[in-house]
Amino acid sequence: MDYGCGAGNLSHTLWERGFKPLGSDVSESFISLARETYPEIGFLKATSKDLFKMGLRFDAIVCAYSVIHLSPYMLQYALLDFKKLINRDGYLYLSLQNSLDDQDGYTWEKHSIPYRPEMNLWINTFTAFDIKYLLVHYGFEVIDISFRDPVENEFPFRKMFVIAKNNNTKPSIGSFYF
Numbered sequence: 210m211d212y213g214c215g216a217g218n219l220s221h222t223l224w225e226r227g228f229k230p231l232g233s234d235v236s237e238s239f240i241s242l243a244r245e246t247y248p249e250i251g252f253l254k255a256t257s258k259d260l261f262k263m264g265l266r267f268d269a270i271v272c273a274y275s276v277i278h279l280s281p282y283m284l285q286y287a288l289l290d291f292k293k294l295i296n297r298d299g300y301l302y303l304s305l306q307n308s309l310d311d312q313d314g315y316t317w318e319k320h321s322i323p324y325r326p327e328m329n330l331w332i333n334t335f336t337a338f339d340i341k342y343l344l345v346h347y348g349f350e351v352i353d354i355s356f357r358d359p360v361e362n363e364f365p366f367r368k369m370f371v372i373a374k375n376n377n378t379k380p381s382i383g384s385f386y387f
């Protein structure tokens with residue numbers, strides 16, 4: 210599952226490499242574009258809750274810069290859904306924005322889009338500690354975290370790439386943030 214697949218480019222790369230991806234996004238326009246561009250791949254307009262209601266299960270969920278737009282409140286529900294949607298010992302991959310300085314901690318703020326500065330987007334940024342803590346809370350084991358610096362036209366945060374495994378632990382009961 211390519212969650213928050215946008216125009217479907219990552220789904221296509223996965224398909225080219227022999228996986229059987231399904232893309233999902235909340236945006237009808239992105240789903241239409243993805244279907245038109247990559248007719249060989251399945252795309253659904255759906256949230257994580259919708260996917261669960263459909264009874265779908267996946268070996269892995271990849272989220273390339275998609276959960277970065279979820280409010281803290283929505284993020285915890287998405288992680289609870291991911292825990293249920295991913296088969297036991299399956300994987301969760303996240304591309305995230307890393308807080309500029311580890312002292313900043315988690316933030317949820319509006320940032321102007323580098324290539325369209327008149328527009329703002331809500332974005333969350335995490336430290337490696339934040340995301341590890343959050344994923345363990347929701348029943349995942351963090352396998353690997355890597356980083357790279359931003360390039361031109363990207364939000365000015367270091368990028369953080371996380372691979373986690375759906376292990377045997379149950380998610381902790383109760384909300385993480387509230």
Ligand SMILES: C[S@@+](CC[C@H](N)C(=O)[O-])C[C@H]1O[C@@H](n2cnc3c(N)ncnc32)[C@H](O)[C@@H]1O
Pocket residue numbers: 212213214215216217218219233234235236239255256257272273274275276278279
């Ligand atoms: C920065 S784009 C990334 C698109 C694609 N993953 C990529 O790497 O090119 C963020 C995507 O997340 C989607 N998105 C935002 N909130 C979402 C949600 N609650 N559930 C699913 N997708 C969401 C947006 O519609 C958008 O397509």
